[in-house]
Amino acid sequence: MKTATESLQQAGFEEILEDRELTVSPADYSLLTDLYQLTMAACYVGEGLDDRPASFELFARRLPDGFGYAIAMGLAQAIDYLEKLRFSEAQIQALQSTGIFAGAPERFWTLLATARFTGDVWAVPEGTAVFANQPLLRIEAPLWQAQLVETYLLNTINYQTLIATRAARVRDVAGPEAKLLEFGTRRAFGPQAAVWAARAALAAGFDGTSNVLAALKLGRKPVGTIAHALVMAVSALEGSEDEAFAAFHRCFPGAPLLIDTYDTVAAARTLASRVNSGEMPLQGVRLDSGDLVKLSREVRSILPGVPIIASGDLDEYEIARLKTAGACIDGYGLGTKLVSGSPVNGVYKLVEIDGIPVMKEASGKLTYPGKKQIFRTMKDGEILGDCLGLTAENIHTSDYHLSLMQLVLKDGKRLQKPESLEDIAKRTAASVASLPAQTRQLNNPISPPMEISTDLQSLIEKTRKSY
Template structure:
């Protein structure tokens, strides 16, 4: 056994080993069976959306491509794998493959910020089988999580409206330090204005945003008089909002209102983190009519909608736990073609469509009208009543022979695409209550291929049983 690494830090050099064991054992098996170099196509998609969701926003492609670009195995990593004893019977060629590892395949993907639905591929890997297999775990990890966060952020932005400030406060609740960075990125790309995560903000070229905590008030004003705490914080950070619910929200508001009215201070904003946010925000607004009011504390899209219905006077939200946690996006990564032979999974409840596919999206007056899932080389246009300029192909090639074809997009461009994509969705898809999925048709050729492939599977299964 190797010595335990108590730091458990992660660097790009570790990426290739950040995988499930069975990816490596299957890779070794492919080598032994001499099929490791067969051209394989895997598609990443979701079978169903999280409860209450009518769409997803594709996210995480940038980190997926960075991973593929850095796909390597060092001699130390190979030695560590050998030392486990698990691969004692693996063919020697497996180790030479790992030693020379480099991703050499093609990647097709939906652009980040695009609304997608069940059974629509977010990404497709076309590569030698052993490569396409080994990259599954990392791709699912980054795309599943960032897609969840971007979708939740987009839903919150959609409900809150374009003028409401939305701040990402989720670092302390994210599932790991790495996840907190990804969550901040996905939240900004999904439409939020800023993050409190300092490292994430600086890495992303943004200015971090935040207020203050109750600890500062209690530390400076331990006996309950908040004025000293407010004065101290304003002395160093005059533009920062003040947290006003440590002891008595309305008493703190009256104190600040008096000082503002007397010209003793300029106040940019206040934050409420507890209590009846509707009533408190209305009372704060009556006392501080020109001051921005932020709210935090288990906020999500449903809570924002409730506060709006009840006429809360809130100009912005700090959103943490309900943004970075929750029901996961359950993306899967399935083989759809091997050595030019279409394949599919036919298990009950987990059927997949064979062949390499394209998503054809038809818009009418800038509104989503119909999605088709078809084969890449199919003329889907002739199967519809729509005009040529009404449709787009969502999947584009982003990697060819291991080389990235496009520069990484900035967050502003992705956030703009997110906003436009959400705006194309009809109200019934965007609804928080019982959203209705859009109609998606399976193209003629894909339907024929699916039936032909299923018949072949069933015929083969009967032959085995007989």
């Protein structure tokens, strides 16, 4: 019996099988999807349903444990994906060679060959605080297009929203003056995730990233210090930790130094003599281990004018503990716990097909029918609560009501210029500042209340009866 690999090789699939780099470029976007998106699209074509107007909404039924809010992120990459979605002849041939689509109608291949996203996109702006069951994005497009794009949209928005939310919580705890650096590339879930994590962290208020590719693509200077390896290598070969510091400064004068390879306090004293004599400028020191409260206090007393950066499996909870304990720390480098953790489990669900509202009623997985809008009530700059209603409703009873979802793509064409990370970061900061204290607290946070509008409630009951 032939293996799957042998069958694919006989079908002319060798080129794809030999691509072991597994890198992703815009040309690959069309195939970066789950199989059932394509098989469903083929079925829609077979049933003559492919061009029926459909609306899908992307939302999270619940937030990760311990989160009182989420910060919407990833829209920029979602729009880029929709604009560049294409199927090449080689990709179509590769799909045909699998044999999976032998029963697909011929028109399915014609659709793929001419595929362009032609729909509308409504979305919450990046950097906006959102809560459970609120749509971050809505796709209004021909059914086959709206179905096909699900996987990629969930991938970019779920992950970047998680990172942005964690980064916003860190910034909120650390305070506006703390220097926050993203160090998570080695712990992120793959190269693409590492770049997205860096972007999301910067857009949520971080000051820099050590990821060189991400920094340069985003118009930033990469940041970082040194690793213990340099200190150990130069110390072993040239005699001392002090010589390791001097060697690094010969190439990078004044650069921050990692001082906890051996004896943190002794290293600080050695540096102090040079700094105080004017022999050595020093932009900062990093502590990566040990009792950060005690060590930071000692280092501050020895190097009073030198910024102290802490790193080593930090998160918002540990930063809050360090601050409460009186640590003398000016900034934090965050990696593992920033770029990983419980996911934002966003889902993408059909809410209307050919003008007919639809809903899912499975236990624990209820969805609301119809195209929806989030109406936010604010007073004196604070969120009082939200109302989830239908797009056709007019709930603006005062100047404090805001409609969060905006039209960002019309007939497949972008309506706005891309936003800068600085503008998104400002929105993130304003969003977090507008949250009630009980929503921002780290322990047992409580999200603001969200009511269901009368019209939406009526539609829910009407849709249930129709089933």
